[in-house]
Amino acid sequence: MANITIENVSMKFELDDSEVTALTGINLKLNDGDFVSIIGPSGCGKSTLIDIIAGLKKPSQGKVLVENKEVTKPGSDFGIVFQDYSLFPWMSAYENLYFAIEHTNKKLSKEEIKRKSKKYLDTVGLSKFADKFPRTLSGGMRQRLAIARMFAIKPKAFLMDEPFGALDALNKVYMQDLLVYLWTRGDKRETTLYVTHDVDEALFFSDRIVVMTPSPGRIKEIINVDFPRPRCRVDIAKSAEYMSLRSKLISLLHDEMLESIAEQEKHLRDLK
Numbered sequence: 665m666a667n668i669t670i671e672n673v674s675m676k677f678e679l680d681d682s683e684v685t686a687l688t689g690i691n692l693k694l695n696d697g698d699f700v701s702i703i704g705p706s707g708c709g710k711s712t713l714i715d716i717i718a719g720l721k722k723p724s725q726g727k728v729l730v731e732n733k734e735v736t737k738p739g740s741d742f743g744i745v746f747q748d749y750s751l752f753p754w755m756s757a758y759e760n761l762y763f764a765i766e767h768t769n770k771k772l773s774k775e776e777i778k779r780k781s782k783k784y785l786d787t788v789g790l791s792k793f794a795d796k797f798p799r800t801l802s803g804g805m806r807q808r809l810a811i812a813r814m815f816a817i818k819p820k821a822f823l824m825d826e827p828f829g830a831l832d833a834l835n836k837v838y839m840q841d842l843l844v845y846l847w848t849r850g851d852k853r854e855t856t857l858y859v860t861h862d863v864d865e866a867l868f869f870s871d872r873i874v875v876m877t878p879s880p881g882r883i884k885e886i887i888n889v890d891f892p893r894p895r896c897r898v899d900i901a902k903s904a905e906y907m908s909l910r911s912k913l914i915s916l917l918h919d920e921m922l923e924s925i926a927e928q929e930k931h932l933r934d935l936k
Contacts, residue, residue, distance in 0.1 A: 666730050666820035666855050668694040673726035675712055685880035686712045697853040701866040704876025710859045714825045718742050740768045743814035745827040751798040757809050758794040761816055768817040784812040804835035815846050821855040863913045868897050875916050
C-alpha cells in the first residue's frame with residue numbers, strides 16, 4: 665500500500681537520428697489503495713509510463729515518488745505483471761513463486777517460503793501444476809501464476825500492463841474476477857496502476873480512469889468511477905451511470921483515434 669506521485673514526467677527517445685517525444689507533462693497522484701486504469705490509443709506512452717514508474721526507464725524530465733521517495737531504479741516496491749507473463753522458463757510454477765518470495769522477503773525462513781508458495785499456488789488453482797514449467801501451461805494458467813507471484817511478494821503497489829490482453833474472452837473474464845477477488849479480500853488494498861485498451865475492463869476495475877492522447881502522450885481527462893465495491897459486473901452493466909461512462913470513454917477514445925490518424929496523414933504528406 666502506497667501513495668504514488670508522478671510529477672511533470674516527460675520522455676523523449678532518439679530514433680533514426682531524430683528525437684521522438686513519447687510522453688509530455690504527466691502529472692498524476694495515486695492515493696493509498698487506489699485502483700487507477702490508463703486507457704488510450706496504441707503508441708501513446710502507456711507502457712513507457714509503467715516502465716518509468718517501475719524504475720526501468722529514467723524520464724527525460726520530472727520524477728516519480730513512492731511515499732515521497734524518488735524512484736531511481738527498479739526495486740521491491742512494485743509487483744509488475746506484463747502481457748507476456750515474464751516468468752522464468754527454466755523454473756517450475758512452484759520454483760517461480762519460491763524464488764520471487766525468497767528474494768523479496770529476506771527475513772522469511774525456508775519453511776515459511778515453502779508454505780507461502782504452496783498457499784498462493786492453491787489460491788489461483790495451480791496446486792496440481794506446481795511441478796510444471798511455464799511452456800507446458802496455457803496462457804491463462806501462466807497469467808494466474810504471474811498474478812500469484814505479484815500478490816505473494818507483498819509489494820507496496822501493483823503495476824499491470826495489459827495483463828489479460830492476449831487471453832480469450834472466457835479466460836479474460838475469469839482472470840478479471842480472480843484479480844478483483846485477490847485485491848479485495850484483505851483488510852488493505854494495494855495501490856494499482858493498470859494499463860488496458862478495454863473500456864469495460866477499466867470500468868469494472870477502477871476508481872479512476874486516465875484517458876491519454878495520441879503520441880506525444882499526455883493526460884486528456886480523468887474520469888471518476890463511483891460504483892460501490894464489491895462490484896457485480898452484471899449489475900453495474902445494467903445501470904444508466906455505467907452506460908453513460910462507457911459512452912463517454914468510447915467517444916473520447918474515438919476522438920483521439922481520429923486525431924491520431926490525421927496526425928499520421930499530415931506526417932506522410934510532409935515526407936513527400
